[in-house]
Amino acid sequence: MGKNRIKKHNKKLGKPPGSVIYTGNKSSKKLFIEAFDYNVERCNEKELTTIEEAFNFKGSDSVTWININGLNHVEEIEKLGNHFNLHPLVLEDIVSISQRPKIDEHEDYLFVVVKMLYHANDESIVAEQVSFVLGKGYVLSFQESEGDVFDAVRERIRQGKGRARSMQADYLLYILMDAIVDHYFTIIETLGEKIEDYEDAIFSGHVGKTINKDIQDLKREILRVRRAIFPLREVINRIEKHESPLILKKTKTFYRDIYDHLIQVSENIDIYREMIWSLMDMYMTTISNKMNEVMKVLTIMASIFIPLTFIAGIYGMNFDYIPELHYKNGYYILWCVMIAMFLGMLYYFKRKKWL
Amino acid sequence: MGKNRIKKHNKKLGKPPGSVIYTGNKSSKKLFIEAFDYNVERCNEKELTTIEEAFNFKGSDSVTWININGLNHVEEIEKLGNHFNLHPLVLEDIVSISQRPKIDEHEDYLFVVVKMLYHANDESIVAEQVSFVLGKGYVLSFQESEGDVFDAVRERIRQGKGRARSMQADYLLYILMDAIVDHYFTIIETLGEKIEDYEDAIFSGHVGKTINKDIQDLKREILRVRRAIFPLREVINRIEKHESPLILKKTKTFYRDIYDHLIQVSENIDIYREMIWSLMDMYMTTISNKMNEVMKVLTIMASIFIPLTFIAGIYGMNFDYIPELHYKNGYYILWCVMIAMFLGMLYYFKRKKWL
Amino acid sequence: MGKNRIKKHNKKLGKPPGSVIYTGNKSSKKLFIEAFDYNVERCNEKELTTIEEAFNFKGSDSVTWININGLNHVEEIEKLGNHFNLHPLVLEDIVSISQRPKIDEHEDYLFVVVKMLYHANDESIVAEQVSFVLGKGYVLSFQESEGDVFDAVRERIRQGKGRARSMQADYLLYILMDAIVDHYFTIIETLGEKIEDYEDAIFSGHVGKTINKDIQDLKREILRVRRAIFPLREVINRIEKHESPLILKKTKTFYRDIYDHLIQVSENIDIYREMIWSLMDMYMTTISNKMNEVMKVLTIMASIFIPLTFIAGIYGMNFDYIPELHYKNGYYILWCVMIAMFLGMLYYFKRKKWL
Amino acid sequence: MGKNRIKKHNKKLGKPPGSVIYTGNKSSKKLFIEAFDYNVERCNEKELTTIEEAFNFKGSDSVTWININGLNHVEEIEKLGNHFNLHPLVLEDIVSISQRPKIDEHEDYLFVVVKMLYHANDESIVAEQVSFVLGKGYVLSFQESEGDVFDAVRERIRQGKGRARSMQADYLLYILMDAIVDHYFTIIETLGEKIEDYEDAIFSGHVGKTINKDIQDLKREILRVRRAIFPLREVINRIEKHESPLILKKTKTFYRDIYDHLIQVSENIDIYREMIWSLMDMYMTTISNKMNEVMKVLTIMASIFIPLTFIAGIYGMNFDYIPELHYKNGYYILWCVMIAMFLGMLYYFKRKKWL
Amino acid sequence: MGKNRIKKHNKKLGKPPGSVIYTGNKSSKKLFIEAFDYNVERCNEKELTTIEEAFNFKGSDSVTWININGLNHVEEIEKLGNHFNLHPLVLEDIVSISQRPKIDEHEDYLFVVVKMLYHANDESIVAEQVSFVLGKGYVLSFQESEGDVFDAVRERIRQGKGRARSMQADYLLYILMDAIVDHYFTIIETLGEKIEDYEDAIFSGHVGKTINKDIQDLKREILRVRRAIFPLREVINRIEKHESPLILKKTKTFYRDIYDHLIQVSENIDIYREMIWSLMDMYMTTISNKMNEVMKVLTIMASIFIPLTFIAGIYGMNFDYIPELHYKNGYYILWCVMIAMFLGMLYYFKRKKWL
């Protein structure tokens, strides 16, 4: 997630404002456009092959969701934007994928930027930018590439059970955002488990060589997830307070529910943040404890054998007259003395709880 | 407390909003419903066998408390909710047990979510979610399973002494929440004692092998208790400012009293939080002090005996001509020299305060 | 201060709200009631033997101060409370000695809870709860036991010099609270000195064995003093903004003066808090420096004598043919070599600044 | 950046307010003045040789940008200021290059101070102060010396494509500030890379000798970049809320876009700040791990050879009677014993995972 | 600065409010009063010998500055205060030198307390309290003792150049406070240099023995300077918003300029605060690095010579039959083996980068 985030901005250095320039990795992602047009009685689902097919949905009485995938297709996005009267800066934001979550309240539409978080195949966290435009009777959504967390939403619209098809476009925007926020729980759960794994690893002493880099990376990841999620609370708040026919009063209760979820996620993130900050301290004490272990072994070995070696050295001296050397049981007596010293030292270290 | 909290949410991934799905561990907890119906003169207490029995209490003049235990019985809860006109999102929240404390002010009822904290048999802290619905003349309470901190409340209602039976449903909600908050003091008292136990253990050096994991776990526990308690302050605040006949002016003074208690609890938690954060530092200095101890022993032993061993080595050499070896009292003189060196070193370490 | 603070609350678990239960240590402290009744011309001072004697002062034109000591005498306090129309929750708070400083604005009286800090005989800090009720023409004060910081106030009232007797009851409350706040300076001065003592001790290396526990305890003490003092700022603020005949405009300037003092005290406490938090770091560097000292001694001794011992060992070998052993001055030459090595090592360590 | 920042202020000690004194390094930077005067149809670009040439542009209908480089030319700046009716304190601020970003709203002009950040040739970050005066139909900009980030802006004005020449002076100020803010991304990207470089260096163990000073310097740099950027958010906010014909409503949307960018930059800076704060901890664990390595080698060597040496010492003693010395295979048996001890120690250390 | 600050308060324990008691060190500082009385045309400068001489200036049309030095002369200050109708609490504050910066808005005068920071002869920072009273046509200033930062102000008034003599008393207060704030830059510049000096010392390893105490002291100093400066921002803010003829609208722009300066100073202080907090970490890594150095020397010496000594010990044994001893070149072969081992160890340590 994000190491190359900031660089993306450089492509736009010196460009006039409102320049619609895709800041992601230029790849030949194909453009994929799908449209849902429904009311309480029917639901038309269709894959569009040209962007112009989307133009007719604008004035219809039914609710329309046009989902555009492939932000590298800037010309099509500009065409759509012009047809729907979007401000040039809005179009610029749609394809600038380093936006933070935000809401811009324009006269006849709302523009909302959200981060959709999910795990990539290599278990890293991907933060795909999803932009929504909520107008009268329609929701436009823009994703960097195909693939999202909206499958359950599609199914509910198709089947038309419950509230899904009997409400307006503001409710459609709600269920899309709700699907994204519901996914946040999966993401942070994994973060929490990682922290606990590290705790267990450090505690049991089975730490890999990369542990301090891993912790540093996890800190960064938590800070970035935080940045992707926290500003969304203010976005939802602004939707709740928005005064225009675009957001109906009865739908606001549902947005309130997203807000509750965001607060839950945020609190968990902040707990994780505090926990990981003290992981390093925990690691440090573990290292120090190990060093203590090492030092004790050294000290015990040295303290026991250095004096004994000294005594052996004494009786290895070549003085003409060393009376002990000629004692009858001198050698055995010395062994007794040395064993006594040995046991004395053992007792001393035992009492000190070093053994 | 809570390690498996977040996972519970996943059961709802992709479900439409307002889906009443129990997010706890599916167990066959039996449904237990009790009802109190009272006014100043009389009190009927009854265990209900079907949820339909609860329906009649809705319109009564007396004050009714219906206490539902067993959130896995979602159909019954939905039935009750429909009879009492509860919003689908309210029903969803009642059985989603990872809610944070909150209040939702609906037109003809208040919905309050609270965490009831108590110690499980294994001394861990359990945070059971309790939801309250306060309507005209009734309080509904929803608990995950039987067993709570309301026994004293029941007794007071039965006996009808004091204010208990002469006030309205808003006062009933108050005494229920007050019972929960009063219990928080017991919980945090235990936390405070644990911290002091760890301090004593670290100070006296009698730390178990798991001390740094234990501290890390206690940090997490404090952060989670904090999260269960802190949002409740805002809930009470909102009740105090609530303007509708559901909350009478004279009852607000009592809610203010709960608020005072919550602030007291919160301040204690934040003190504990700061204290435990410095426990690790305290532990670190203890380890370092021990290593100093170990190093001193090694240094003293080595510094004393290595030079002496060197001297013994000198006179163990086989040079043809080493005059000292032939001195008459060479051996004794050497002993004197070595004892002098020994004492000199002892004096040196004594003066350095290492001994 | 306060280790057994929280436990006191447990006595009230399950009791109905407004239960007037003394939460301190049940002791047979005698009830001591004193009354001052004065106006600009005269001053009656009297010790009351029954609580009923206090009832007459309620309607008098003069200013009355009734000072009740002995919170274990709950019946008398309830009698007085009923006579002065105090709310049951106020009476409960008066005898619940773990209140945080607060103000409750009732219709015809103000209820203020303050912590009176002073040093006990063993130099620990005592936080005695003092509650004030300010009504029309009277101030009631409630203390846990006899003994307070009001002697100078009593003297000023007796002598009637200055403003003391010419102002109303709001001014009486002011000078009582001012006396308490003035005492805070003495308390925090001692805390500041303790920190500097620890700094000096750590710096000079003369630390007791309990230093890290001492620091931890001082942290806790500072956090608790903070908690006793900080909420009082809000209390004074509310008095300044209070709109009723109980607080005259000209008296508010004086309350503003208390506020200034509280800010001064608060700032000092927060400086102490930051200072003590870095004491542990300072201690840690001291330990590490000492270990460095120890290690240097060991390294120097070992580095000098281990090679020399090796050389002695060489010439202690019993090979048939070791030419040096038969050199004429072999022994003396070896001594020269060894002294040269010794001096070389000394020079090396000198240059490394280890000596 | 900035080490000599504060000193610059001293030149003004004791000077009256409104003294126009250049606080940078007095150098003989030449004065360079360029002027753009344009409307939707034409664009005059011109280098001015005297400041008086700039006076005529004041009343023109077209939009004028006068860009003054060389803040040491205080007399010319004062002349210009007097002609354009600038407040003496504004002139003082223009040439006092240690201003923080700010906006002063005067009656007929806005005064804005911004920090233009770019990399100097030695890769250090330069924060050049740029002051803007936005009046009716003109923008004055003041830079310390020639060279800026406005080249793309100049090109757009010359070519007159897009909005550049069809909007008013408020839009001109916008594109100038936008160019500066776009450059911030480049700056913080470099900071982020530096942190990651340090992480990699510490992790791989290839740290230079200056690593802790480098980290300290980077901390300082991040704090200073933060200080240059953060106050600008408030400046833009005030422009958005400014009510006068100087700022047209339709331009405010564009300023909002700058605000979004600033928030993005700010969040990145704060993440970097947290990351670098834990770099030192990471470094500390690396050092401790290395010491553990060193200690293990020592302990293993000593633990293996010290006992063996002791045994050799035993049989080097000169006692008259040591039976083992006369065993037939005594020497070989001893070698076996010693090799067994050696292998035993190796096994012990292997099991302890020290090898 | 400040170690004995808090103690000063104790002198007032038990004194009635409004007691004018000097809380500084009772010294026989002489009273020094100077008066400036000026308008745009003339300027009278005069040293007053009695306080009564100051009384006449009260009603004059010209602007008057009366500067009283010597707060121990409380009677004179009380006389002056009574003549100018100052509130007793104001007089108390003037001579209580532990006030924090503040403003009290009275009906016909403003009372402002400021800390004048300058370096004492021993380079420590002195915080002298300066109180100002701004009334109609006059400014009173009170200093603890003679000597201040106002000399440039005096000179400007005498010479009457610029705005100095053509403005009202509010402008006089401004230039006095401006002179004090300008001096703050000098103070914090010194603090910044001290931090960088410590960084350099720690980095280069040339730290004095007192380094950790020095850092602790510097922390305290920064916290105290912070406390002296930060509240002044609020004071200036209140002056800007003050609505009365005492502060003219055109002067407020000038106070805004002080505010800008205070924000600059404050930001620098907070950067210093963060920098010094990480100095200790930097010191800690330095110590650990040094210990690593020491340990490496020990380990290398021991690892090389202990095995060699063991081998020498082997051939010093007195077994009857040790074949190697009788090899022809046994001694030389052994040397070769030992040199090979020596080189092998060197290579090993070289590869480990320990050499």
Ligand SMILES: [Mg+2]
């Ligand atoms: Mg990055």
Ligand SMILES: [Mg+2]
């Ligand atoms: Mg741009």
Ligand SMILES: [Mg+2]
């Ligand atoms: Mg944008």
Ligand SMILES: [Mg+2]
């Ligand atoms: Mg996608």
Ligand SMILES: [Mg+2]
């Ligand atoms: Mg949801």
Ligand SMILES: [Mg+2]
């Ligand atoms: Mg919900």
Ligand SMILES: [Mg+2]
């Ligand atoms: Mg978890």
Ligand SMILES: [Mg+2]
């Ligand atoms: Mg859902």
Ligand SMILES: [Mg+2]
């Ligand atoms: Mg239960």
Ligand SMILES: [Mg+2]
């Ligand atoms: Mg309670």
Ligand SMILES: [Mg+2]
């Ligand atoms: Mg919880």
Ligand SMILES: [Mg+2]
């Ligand atoms: Mg209470």
Ligand SMILES: [Mg+2]
């Ligand atoms: Mg720490």
Ligand SMILES: [Mg+2]
């Ligand atoms: Mg406690």
Ligand SMILES: [Mg+2]
């Ligand atoms: Mg209770």
Ligand SMILES: [Mg+2]
């Ligand atoms: Mg008392």
